[in-house]
Structure formats: structure tokens, C-alpha cells
Amino acid sequence: MRIVFAGTPEVALPTLEALHGSDHEVVAVLTRPDAPTGRGRRVSRSPVAAWADEHGVEALTPAKPREPEFLERLRDLDADIVPVVAYGALVPPAALEIPRLGWINLHFSLLPAWRGAAPVQHAVLAGDEMTGACVFQLEAGLDTGPVYGRLTEPIEPGDTSGALLDRLAIAGARLTLDVVDALGAGALVGEPQPEDGVSYAPKITVDDARVRWSDPAFAVDRRIRAVTPAPGAWTEFAGQRLRLGPVTLDPDGPDLAPGELALAKHHVHVGTATDSVRLEQVQPAGKKPMDAAAWGRGLQHTGETRFA
Incomplete structure (x- = not known):
């Protein structure tokens, strides 16, 4: 199948590499625009854009994915499916409708738990003993679409969110490729998320990261x-x-x-x-x-x- 991959940070790279090394064709990537990073605030490409540059793959970097120029280019690319890993922007319905099989998202929680931007951080903060990853159909709601596949991963007592996310990114890459293969073969139907067990994981702020010594x-x-x-x-x-x-x-x-x-x-x-x-x-x-x-x-x- 023809694939446009959407992602921005390093955690997206294992899935991008798995798709690139498969029988499918990654015809372009969608990623966030170049932005200032580090102490020097030098403008840098995202890890996904840098990967695309190295591999000769077109990098699409619209400020917002509702821009008419981006939507037109997405149609021209004639993608069958758009897998997403930590892209970082809301995808409008107009874009969701373009690929033949829509957009699927690798999310690092056991949905419907921890919908939102920071599922791994909130799982560690809450003291969860188990987490995982899901691949689901992207739709207008916040991480509400039907789930095509899931995996589980224990949270070890000393895990940081970074270490846990690294493990989930690697395991999730294989899961995403399996889902893409099955969808391409017409052999997979999504499972609606249950109404019970919904929780939310908003972005962690710098204020959230201040230690409260009055806590246990x-x-x-x-x-x-x-x-x-x-x-x-x-x-x-x-x-x-x-x-x-x-x-x-x-x-x-x-x-x-x-x-x-x-x-x-x-x-x-x-x-x-x-x-x-x-x-x-x-x-x-x-x-x-x-x-x-x-x-x-x-x-x-x-x-x-x-x-x-």
C-alpha cells in the first residue's frame, strides 16, 4: 500500500522504520514545521523530517493540516492509509476522509484509559502497574475511535516515562505494521471502545513537574x-x-x-x-x-x- 506517515518526535521513528522496511511504500511523511530547540534556540528539523531528508522521502510540514495546499498534496499522493505516531496536531475531518483506509493512530495506553497527549506520564504518575499501546482509527473525537490491535507492558518500579515510552515505541512499531498489513488485506475490523474506564491524560506542564515535598x-x-x-x-x-x-x-x-x-x-x-x-x-x-x-x-x- 501507499503510505503517508504522520509523526514528529524520535518516539515515532521505530514505526516509521518498520513501515519503510516493509512491502509497503512510504511516499511522504507529515510532520510539524521546523522549530527553535535547545538553549541556543536554533531552528531544527523534527526527527521525522530529518529521517525523511536522509531517505529521500518528501516531508510535508504545514503549520496546520487543514491548509488547502496540504489537503491538495495529500490527494495527489493517493495514499491508502496514514499511520500516526505522536504527530502533535489535530487532524481535521477534511484530511481524515482523503486516504482510502483513513488514518490510524498508535497511542501509548490501553484505551479508553489515558486518552490525550501524555498517556505514559500519567500512567506512571498514577502508579499504574500495567499499561500498553493501541492502534485505533483516528476520528474527530479525542482518541475515541475503534481499536484494531493492542499490546500490554508492565510498568516496572523504577521506570521513568522515557524508559517506558522507549519500550512501547519499539513494541508498538510491530503492532502498527501488523495492523497495516491486516487492513490492506481486508482482514481486520475495529472494536469499539467501551464506555467505562475512560480517563484523560492532558499535557504535562513545567508546573506539574515541580516536586511537592508535602506529598508522601x-x-x-x-x-x-x-x-x-x-x-x-x-x-x-x-x-x-x-x-x-x-x-x-x-x-x-x-x-x-x-x-x-x-x-x-x-x-x-x-x-x-x-x-x-x-x-x-x-x-x-x-x-x-x-x-x-x-x-x-x-x-x-x-x-x-x-x-x-
């Missing part, structure tokens, strides 16, 4: 892992933002008030509403990530003893 230790741990690597957990120390890597739960650690620090030669502990947690990596403003114990040894004589 397990909730502090979940929040930090949920926002790692992006947007990145942080707290305020001495009037500046301090980024935090995942922590270690330590029931035998010192008894501390929420946000209170205990500095030792080889460890830095922070108090929560329950047990203290041990910091492993921190990143002061304007500096590179560093071992938390080394950072703590530099604070021995500053008088600062608490996170805000």
Missing part, C-alpha cells in the same frame, strides 16, 4: 519518574531552580520534615510527608547534571538546609 514519598517518586526526561522534575533551592533525577525510596533514612535536607558525605536525603528519599542526580541552574552527593558536599557551609 511514593508520590514524590512517581512524580519525578513521570516527568523524566521531559519536562524534567525540579524544586527551588536558595532562590534558584534545581532539576532532579529519579530518587531512591529509603524507609531507613533520617527522619526529616517535608523539604528538609540531610547532607552526608555520600548521600543527600530530603524529607517528605512520610519517609525521606535519597537524591541521586541534580542539575543546578546553568550547570550540567552532577552526582547529588558531590553537590551536597559543596553545601556544607552555606547554611541552606531546605527545598522550597
